[in-house]
Amino acid sequence: MGNLVFQATLGGQVNLVGPNTGSTFNLNVPAVAGTLITSGDSATVTNTMLAGSIANAKLLNSSVTVGSTAIALGASATTVAGLTLTSPTLTTPALGTPASGVMTNVTSLPAAQITGSQAIPKSTLPTGSVLQVVSASKTDTFSTSSTSYVDITGLSVSITPSSSSSKILIMFSGQFTSATAVNSAGIQLTRTASAIFIGDASSSEVRATAMAYGNNADSQYSGSFSFLDSPATTSSTTYAIQLRCNTAGTAYLNRSSNSNGTATDFRTSSSITLMEIAA
Numbered sequence: 145m146g147n148l149v150f151q152a153t154l155g156g157q158v159n160l161v162g163p164n165t166g167s168t169f170n171l172n173v174p175a176v177a178g179t180l181i182t183s184g185d186s187a188t189v190t191n192t193m194l195a196g197s198i199a200n201a202k203l204l205n206s207s208v209t210v211g212s213t214a215i216a217l218g219a220s221a222t223t224v225a226g227l228t229l230t231s232p233t234l235t236t237p238a239l240g241t242p243a244s245g246v247m248t249n250v251t252s253l254p255a256a257q258i259t260g261s262q263a264i265p266k267s268t269l270p271t272g273s274v275l276q277v278v279s280a281s282k283t284d285t286f287s288t289s290s291t292s293y294v295d296i297t298g299l300s301v302s303i304t305p306s307s308s309s310s311k312i313l314i315m316f317s318g319q320f321t322s323a324t325a326v327n328s329a330g331i332q333l334t335r336t337a338s339a340i341f342i343g344d345a346s347s348s349e350v351r352a353t354a355m356a357y358g359n360n361a362d363s364q365y366s367g368s369f370s371f372l373d374s375p376a377t378t379s380s381t382t383y384a385i386q387l388r389c390n391t392a393g394t395a396y397l398n399r400s401s402n403s404n405g406t407a408t409d410f411r412t413s414s415s416i417t418l419m420e421i422a423a
Contacts (some may be wrong), residue, residue, distance in 0.1 A: 147160060238298035266306045266422070274423040275310065276301050281415040282318075286387065286397040293332055293339070293386035294395055296414075303418045311421040312373045314341075314383055318414030319364035320397045321356050327393030330355040331367045334384045341371040350390050361402035362409055372421070385416055 200206035200217055207214045212226030247253075266275045282298040303312060314333060322329035330352035333341045342351040356365035375381050389395045396403075398412045 157364075170230050171229060177320065178227060178263050184270060211389055261385070269422050271422055273362060275306055275331050275420040275422055276303065277417065277419050279414060279415060279417040282398065283413045285399040285403075285411065287394055287399075288387055288395050289389060289392070291389050291391065293330075293334075293388045295332075295334075296385050296387050299416050300382055301416055301418055302382040303419055304380045305375060307422070308378050309423045310375075311423050312375055312381070312383070313370065313419040313421055314373060315366045315370045315417045315419075316385055316415070317388060318366075318385070319412045320395065321364050321401055322358040322389065322395050323393040323401050323408045324358050326360040326391075327395075328355055328357045328390045329395030330388055332386050332388075333369075333371065335373060335375060336382055337384075339386075340373060341369070350388075355390075358401050364396075364398075364400050364410065383416065383418055385414075 170190075199295040200404050203217070207216045209215070210221070210227060211224045213221055213224045215221045266273075269275065280299060280301040282296070286296050286298075288294050294420070299316075301317075305312065320329055320331060328350075330350055332339050332351070332353045339351070342353050343349075345351060353369060356367065358365075373383075384416075387395050387397060392399070398414055400409050403409050403411075
């Protein structure tokens with residue numbers, strides 16, 4: 145084994161000791177200026193001094209421990225044993241009161257959380273919902289001797305549907321009669337002056353929504369009915385009740401033909417109510 149001795153400037157020596165072997169070894173010095181690092185050197189080793197990678201076995205600490213699980217450097221773990229997590233404390237953020245918002249998939253809302261008022265758009269209501277109601281009532285009497293239908297004063301009412309697909313439910317309540325054993329009386333429902341909900345045509349028979357024959361001077365007869373109409377419009381639509389005689393005589397509403405002011409006769413009332421129904 146041969147030695148290569150370097151004489152130091154301050155008088156000391158640097159011995160480069162060869163290995164005790166019969167083989168030939170080459171010591172290649174890079175063609176750049178720099179400093180040789182020894183095993184006893186405490187200087188910093190930079191990336192440029194290293195070539196390739198250093199095996200974990202060459203490192204003092206080749207793994208990190210999480211909980212009780214050691215994870216090699218450069219590796220990963222799907223499960224970790226012996227790890228205790230402390231429940232975090234969540235603080236509710238101060239969001240304030242929103243000016244408006246949209247709620248979806250809401251199944252319930254406590255009444256205490258509802259303040260103020262807000263109109264619900266009619267278009268969002270389900271089929272069968274009542275969208276609006278209008279009505280007119282009549283407590284005085286009406287009579288006519290006309291053999292053609294005439295409007296009964298005070299028993300017409302207008303409605304403006306919010307949708308052309310809406311239905312209009314018409315409900316009429318009232319009593320009428322004719323002159324005793326003289327003639328018959330009939331009522332009919334009209335929509336914008338056109339008769340609807342009347343019987344089919346048959347020869348010369350009078351078509352009507354309801355009829356009455358006064359066979360008793362003190363009698364009145366119910367003409368009450370309901371009908372679901374489909375006007376197919378969003379324009380103002382007027383529904384009215386009309387009255388007529390079938391032959392010469394008189395027809396009466398809200399009273400009997402006698403009506404002589406005695407306790408044997410009654411004065412009654414009539415009304416017509418319209419409901420817009422979502423469809």
